[in-house]
Amino acid sequence: MFLSRLHLRNYRNFAEQVLELPAQGAAIVGDNGQGKTNLLEAVYYLEIFRSFRGAPDEQLVRFGEDVFRVEGRLEDDEGRSRSVSAAFDRRGRKKKVAVNSAEPERLGDALGQVGAVIFSPSDVELVSGGPGGRRRFLDIVLSLAEPGYLHALQRYRQTLFQRNTLLRKNSPRAMVELWDAGLVAAGSRVAAARAAWVREHANSFAEHYARVAGGHPGHMTYASSAPELGEAATPADIAAAFAQALAKNADREQRRGMTLVGPHRDDLRFTIGGVDGGALELRTYGSGGQQRTAAIALRMVEAETIHAVRGREPIILLDDVFAELDPGRSQRIVDWIENEDGGGQVILTSPKPTDFELRGQLLPRWGIRDGVVLAG
Ligand SMILES: Nc1ncnc2c1ncn2[C@@H]1O[C@H](COP(=O)(O)OP(=O)(O)OP(=O)(O)O)[C@@H](O)[C@H]1O
Ligand SMILES: [Mg+2]
Numbered sequence: 001m002f003l004s005r006l007h008l009r010n011y012r013n014f015a016e017q018v019l020e021l022p023a024q025g026a027a028i029v030g031d032n033g034q035g036k037t038n039l040l041e042a043v044y045y046l047e048i049f050r051s052f053r054g055a056p057d058e059q060l061v062r063f064g065e066d067v068f069r070v071e072g073r074l075e076d077d078e079g080r081s082r083s084v085s086a087a088f089d090r091r092g093r094k095k096k097v098a099v100n101s102a103e104p105e106r107l108g109d110a111l112g113q114v115g116a117v118i119f120s121p122s123d124v125e126l127v128s129g130g131p132g133g134r135r136r137f138l139d140i141v142l143s144l145a146e147p148g149y150l151h152a153l154q155r156y157r158q159t160l161f162q163r164n165t166l167l168r169k170n171s172p173r174a175m176v177e178l179w180d181a182g183l184v185a186a187g188s189r190v191a192a193a194r195a196a197w198v199r200e201h202a203n204s205f206a207e208h209y210a211r212v213a214g215g216h217p218g219h220m221t222y223a224s225s226a227p228e229l230g231e232a233a234t235p236a237d238i239a240a241a242f243a244q245a246l247a248k249n250a251d252r253e254q255r256r257g258m259t260l261v262g263p264h265r266d267d268l269r270f271t272i273g274g275v276d277g278g279a280l281e282l283r284t285y286g287s288g289g290q291q292r293t294a295a296i297a298l299r300m301v302e303a304e305t306i307h308a309v310r311g312r313e314p315i316i317l318l319d320d321v322f323a324e325l326d327p328g329r330s331q332r333i334v335d336w337i338e339n340e341d342g343g344g345q346v347i348l349t350s351p352k353p354t355d356f357e358l359r360g361q362l363l364p365r366w367g368i369r370d371g372v373v374l375a376g
Contacts, residue, residue, distance in 0.1 A: 011070055026365075029365055035373075040317045047112060048112075052120070053122065054136075071085040082100055123292075123298075145308075160259055167253055220270050223268065303316065
């Protein structure tokens, strides 16, 4: 599948824009602040129905307007097509999503229609930033890849909120414990899915890291918020360990007024081998380039996941990713796209007329200025 048509209305700095895209994709070149990231953000909006930059929907509405709308048409080689659209009205804070003009019962049912992965310069924060961004990454990938994950996550968040409210108000322990069974059921589902995904893709991550870096592998591991949880493997073990960890931390929770263990406190760790044979935490000790490389390897693993669950090459969105990489690394990313994503569509942006070859220069180059794409 590829995005054959994109229609934007009042999205960020776009007033009205219709793009007809070829199957291989396009390279969009324009100065800073002209709308390159906005354009890719709009495409990816159709995948997850929110901004990949974490911006609230209100911010996506063009200044001075009330409603934005994004619509995409996806086509496959046999000419089958489907349309995905999303609109947001800031007056009533109402979001409307449709697939082939039909509104899904729940937003979660319509996730992943585009089958895209976005690589962006801000990805480095996945490695260098706080654990919240890494949990958010796992939650998005698993919501796209695993039926039922989003539902479990939502149940977990609701239960956690109730439980934390009681803890904050210093409620009797018996009242807090009423929520434990629900918290354990939903939370162990979330933790088990995340840990399994990390375990299953750890080798692939290590290889991607080594290849892009042109050297030694990097490692990713799931770091649980409680030691009991880290040792558990099966969903049943994880549930039992979670219940045990809650019991063990009950007094501390009462004192601190919040839930201290569970997937809302877990993390994803990235390491490389240190000179002494130990593990070097990339978040703390990695160079900018090493952190960037780990983030790219993580997106490559995400692309493989999307490929596997959708059964076709993902659409690769590259937002100025070569800017801070040395030529060797850039070339090896291009090689990966050519091989792994053989026939997939690539939409890339750059502030410079790019100096690397992608798709044997087949990608048409379009300009962009002040929210207007100058195609052809
Ligand atoms: N809701 C909005 N309405 C109108 N314009 C907006 C809105 N949100 C952002 N913008 C404008 O969009 C522009 C930024 O667009 P974008 O982030 O896509 O730039 P870019 O081309 O990716 O630049 P860079 O090369 O610096 O990354 C800014 O000029 C900003 O003022
Ligand atoms: Mg940008």
